[in-house]
Amino acid sequence: MALRITVNGEERTVDADPDMPLLWALRDHLQLTGTKFGCGIAACGACTVHMDGFPVRACSIAVGDAEGAEITTIEGLDSPAAKAVQSAWQDLDVVQCGYCQSGQIMSAVSLLEETPQPSDEDIDVAMSGNVCRCATYVRIRAAIHEAAKRMEG
Amino acid sequence: MLAKRASAAPLDRRSFLIASASAGAGLVIGFQILPKFAYGAAPGAGPIKVDPNAFVRIAPDGTVTVLCKHIEFGQGTHTGLATLAAEELEADWEQVRTEHAPANAALYNNLHWGPVQGTGGSSAIANSYDQMRYAGALAKAMLVAAAAEQWNVPAGEIAVAKGQLSHAGSGQSASFGELAELAAQQTPPSEVTLKDPKDHILIGKHAPRVDSKSKTTGQATYTIDVMRPGMLTALIARPPIFGATVASFDATEALQMNGVEEVVAVPQGVAVVARDFWSASKGRELLSIEWDESTGETRSSDQIMAEYRTLADQPGLVARQDGDSDAALASAAQVLEADFEFPFLAHAPMEPVNAVAEITQDGCEIWTGSQIPTVDQGAAAQILGIAPEKVTVHTLYAGGSFGRRATPDSDMVAEAVSVAKAIEGRAPVRVLWTREDDVQGGRYRPMYFHRMRAGLDEDGKLVAWQHRIVGQSILKGTPFEGMLVQNGVDLTSVEGANNLPYAIPNALVDLHTTDVGVPVLWWRAVGSTHTAHSVEIFIDELAEAAGRDPVDFRRELLAEHPRHLGVMELAAEKAGWGEPLPAGRARGIAVHESFASFVAQVVEVSLDGGTPKIERVVCAVDCGRPINPDQIKAQMEGGIGYGLGAILHDEITLDGGRVAQSNFHDYVPLRIEEMPKVEVHIVPSEAAPTGVGEPGTPPIGPAVANALYQLTGERIRSLPLSKHELRGA
Numbered sequence: 001m002a003l004r005i006t007v008n009g010e011e012r013t014v015d016a017d018p019d020m021p022l023l024w025a026l027r028d029h030l031q032l033t034g035t036k037f038g039c040g041i042a043a044c045g046a047c048t049v050h051m052d053g054f055p056v057r058a059c060s061i062a063v064g065d066a067e068g069a070e071i072t073t074i075e076g077l078d079s080p081a082a083k084a085v086q087s088a089w090q091d092l093d094v095v096q097c098g099y100c101q102s103g104q105i106m107s108a109v110s111l112l113e114e115t116p117q118p119s120d121e122d123i124d125v126a127m128s129g130n131v132c133r134c135a136t137y138v139r140i141r142a143a144i145h146e147a148a149k150r151m152e153g
Numbered sequence: 154m155l156a157k158r159a160s161a162a163p164l165d166r167r168s169f170l171i172a173s174a175s176a177g178a179g180l181v182i183g184f185q186i187l188p189k190f191a192y193g194a195a196p197g198a199g200p201i202k203v204d205p206n207a208f209v210r211i212a213p214d215g216t217v218t219v220l221c222k223h224i225e226f227g228q229g230t231h232t233g234l235a236t237l238a239a240e241e242l243e244a245d246w247e248q249v250r251t252e253h254a255p256a257n258a259a260l261y262n263n264l265h266w267g268p269v270q271g272t273g274g275s276s277a278i279a280n281s282y283d284q285m286r287y288a289g290a291l292a293k294a295m296l297v298a299a300a301a302e303q304w305n306v307p308a309g310e311i312a313v314a315k316g317q318l319s320h321a322g323s324g325q326s327a328s329f330g331e332l333a334e335l336a337a338q339q340t341p342p343s344e345v346t347l348k349d350p351k352d353h354i355l356i357g358k359h360a361p362r363v364d365s366k367s368k369t370t371g372q373a374t375y376t377i378d379v380m381r382p383g384m385l386t387a388l389i390a391r392p393p394i395f396g397a398t399v400a401s402f403d404a405t406e407a408l409q410m411n412g413v414e415e416v417v418a419v420p421q422g423v424a425v426v427a428r429d430f431w432s433a434s435k436g437r438e439l440l441s442i443e444w445d446e447s448t449g450e451t452r453s454s455d456q457i458m459a460e461y462r463t464l465a466d467q468p469g470l471v472a473r474q475d476g477d478s479d480a481a482l483a484s485a486a487q488v489l490e491a492d493f494e495f496p497f498l499a500h501a502p503m504e505p506v507n508a509v510a511e512i513t514q515d516g517c518e519i520w521t522g523s524q525i526p527t528v529d530q531g532a533a534a535q536i537l538g539i540a541p542e543k544v545t546v547h548t549l550y551a552g553g554s555f556g557r558r559a560t561p562d563s564d565m566v567a568e569a570v571s572v573a574k575a576i577e578g579r580a581p582v583r584v585l586w587t588r589e590d591d592v593q594g595g596r597y598r599p600m601y602f603h604r605m606r607a608g609l610d611e612d613g614k615l616v617a618w619q620h621r622i623v624g625q626s627i628l629k630g631t632p633f634e635g636m637l638v639q640n641g642v643d644l645t646s647v648e649g650a651n652n653l654p655y656a657i658p659n660a661l662v663d664l665h666t667t668d669v670g671v672p673v674l675w676w677r678a679v680g681s682t683h684t685a686h687s688v689e690i691f692i693d694e695l696a697e698a699a700g701r702d703p704v705d706f707r708r709e710l711l712a713e714h715p716r717h718l719g720v721m722e723l724a725a726e727k728a729g730w731g732e733p734l735p736a737g738r739a740r741g742i743a744v745h746e747s748f749a750s751f752v753a754q755v756v757e758v759s760l761d762g763g764t765p766k767i768e769r770v771v772c773a774v775d776c777g778r779p780i781n782p783d784q785i786k787a788q789m790e791g792g793i794g795y796g797l798g799a800i801l802h803d804e805i806t807l808d809g810g811r812v813a814q815s816n817f818h819d820y821v822p823l824r825i826e827e828m829p830k831v832e833v834h835i836v837p838s839e840a841a842p843t844g845v846g847e848p849g850t851p852p853i854g855p856a857v858a859n860a861l862y863q864l865t866g867e868r869i870r871s872l873p874l875s876k877h878e879l880r881g882a
Binding site for chain 2: 016029035036043074090093095100101128134141
């Protein structure tokens with residue numbers, strides 16, 4: 001059936017089963033492939049997107065339940081926090097394989113929008129749901145602090 | 154979104170000007186094919202002739218594209234390979250891009266492996282160090298020749314820097330892009346001189362990663378992102394136990410699922426082919442399959458380990474023998490014995506394995522992230538009954554691998570091609586694996602059992618050593634068997650044990666290779682994932698028995714091994730070895746060589762309830778001349794985190810042959826709150842560069858175990874640590 005969802009500020013129509021996870025609607029139907037599949041059970045965070053401003057795991061939200069909500073994916077990130085996070089990530093060369101990093105960045109942007117000067121503990125709590133098998137965690141932590149600094153400055 | 158096709162398209166003269174220079178000529182000549190697979194070793198520099206056209210392209214807009222024969226799956230190899238070429242080319246780093254080279258065993262073979270294009274054994278930089286520098290130097294010489302011709306000045310008077318050529322006498326200057334077309338018509342010189350390392354501006358300095366921007370904006374393309382016109386998605390129902398086969402299946406219900414187009418039998422199981430992932434996934438749940446389990450592996454892990462333990466009572470095939478260890482043990486003043494157990498481990502890269510296959514009129518195109526693309530090329534050709542050169546392999550970034558994407562039997566490519574063939578090539582097919590498919594899909598780091606015995610004399614001197622290893626061979630039955638299994642000993646089972654660096658007059662390392670019906674594979678650092686663990690813990694036990702400090706004890710035994718010694722001393726010094734720690738904290742150390750790189754780590758641990766907390770890791774690495782120090786640090790950080798997750802939490806267990814774990818809730822990855830502070834120190838060196846993708850992983854487990862012993866008084870000899878209840882002593 002035709003479902004209408006708002007993604008990155010645009011209203012889009014998806015012809016899919018309303019039970020289809022938002023992740024696969026984004027990837028397979030809207031070709032927004034920056035959001036990744038990692039586990040399908042909300043245990044790794046690779047599929048993190050923003051739904052009405054909050055980070056959610058797109059693998060565990062039915063696309064039918066996303067009707068009427070504002071969805072932002074990595075492709076649509078544009079806030080000051082997003083720019084600070086992406087530039088800090090680039091300058092510190094956080095990425096390795098990069099596959100989880102869209103999700104990491106979505107979670108980090110949410111954190112900084114809520115908590116502009118996070119402590120290490122705040123970072124651990126906000127980022128615990130995002131797995132990186134390359135274990136880039138040392139640099140994720142450093143980049144979040146760096147982004148916080150840049151937002152302040 | 155289309156995957157990039159440029160890498161396999163015919164070279165376009167406008168955009169690949171330099172690439173056209175010697176079209177039709179034998180492109181690469183004179184590569185030294187090593188008499189045997191130089192696994193993990195840095196072979197002596199032989200004569201090497203390089204055609205720059207295979208590796209460097211310069212476009213009229215000045216973009217320098219470095220073609221990378223190795224896959225980028227996080228280890229930073231594209232940045233490293235580009236650094237080597239750009240250093241000699243004198244390119245401006247800002248103008249440098251990278252691209253995966255197409256599969257071609259003649260042009261892009263791993264020089265340590267013979268005629269195979271492959272990434273593994275932390276060999277990318279080691280085997281490419283000369284090749285990529287020569288490629289850059291030759292391309293520069295062609296640009297210089299072009300400028301000399303255009304300006305009518307002697308080539309020797311032309312200066313090159315930051316992507317610009319200039320001639321001081323005439324005041325002429327031009328960019329690489331402006332000269333690219335004329336450069337393409339030059340003949341590469343037969344000889345060039347490489348730069349003196351003291352003049353390096355990129356090697357050993359900071360060159361930012363070439364893939365940071367695309368990977369922080371969602372633009373990087375992985376196999377899972379490939380979309381071909383009309384492409385279908387397949388999920389495969391695989392046997393519930395390894396080695397079982399399909400007896401019969403009923404697809405009636407699955408076929409009624411909206412979006413499911415076909416259900417086909419393939420050698421790997423039953424494939425549900427659908428218009429998207431979700432339909433395929435729902436369809437697969439509705440399949441009814443009768444499995445024939447008569448040929449399957451039905452043992453449980455406990456049973457297998459019990460059999461290994463019994464086997465360890467008997468001598469195995471000798472991998473190393475010095476002196477007479479039996480006699481030395483018999484006359485030793487003190488004999489220690491310890492058994493170690495290691496579980497199966499899944500690689501669990503973030504991107505579950507996958508591949509896309511498209512059967513065309515001319516042959517077949519494959520999109521995947523493979524560590525051995527030319528082997529995959531052959532596998533696809535064999536399934537389709539066509540010549541390998543009819544198979545084009547597009548290599549894409551992989552979302553991690555850690556060895557999982559280096560399957561000698563090309564599992565993911567074989568599946569995609571088999572499904573495409575089963576639907577008679579009517580559409581491109583992508584085969585995706587779910588996380589459950591991945592965790593339960595085998596190709597694990599094998600289970601191992603180790604029995605260690607050692608003897609000390611009256612003075613506490615280590616006089617005897619016996620190390621018996623029991624476990625499956627990774628290489629048996631693969632194309633690599635002939636090169637890496639010697640006298641029945643799979644070198645990947647004993648590496649890290651048979652090259653024990655400690656000076657012990659009487660030493661024996663032997664091996665029982667077992668027969669278990671579970672597919673196994675190399676896992677980041679391969680044999681050293683278990684051998685380093687048992688050796689480094691046992692050495693600590695022996696130090697204690699000898700009444701010696703662990704660093705002091707190793708120092709004496711490593712006197713003949715300056716590079717082991719160098720990293721150990723550096724890590725110990727930077728960590729403040731011997732200095733007092735706050736109550737509730739303890740230190741442990743381990744040092745290990747893998748793939749000709751040397752790493753020592755000192756960890757500080759504490760206990761949070763019964764749970765170990767790793768507070769700090771001080772790591773020293775000697776990987777020869779450092780190419781990109783920041784990426785060396787990144788690989789040490791990552792290697793430590795990867796190893797730490799495994800030793801803290803992970804095991805794959807079999808229950809009646811069925812895998813007990815299925816996803817990240819029970820195959821638990823390391824998370825950010827568990828990641829220690831990591832300091833990395835690089836030993837300055839002018840030795841030939843070696844790899845860093847794997848060597849950071851082996852020391853972390855034993856260093857943690859040694860530190861926990863200081864805290865708890867308990868020697869933990871089976872993994873993962875989460876199986877043990879730990880209490881402060």
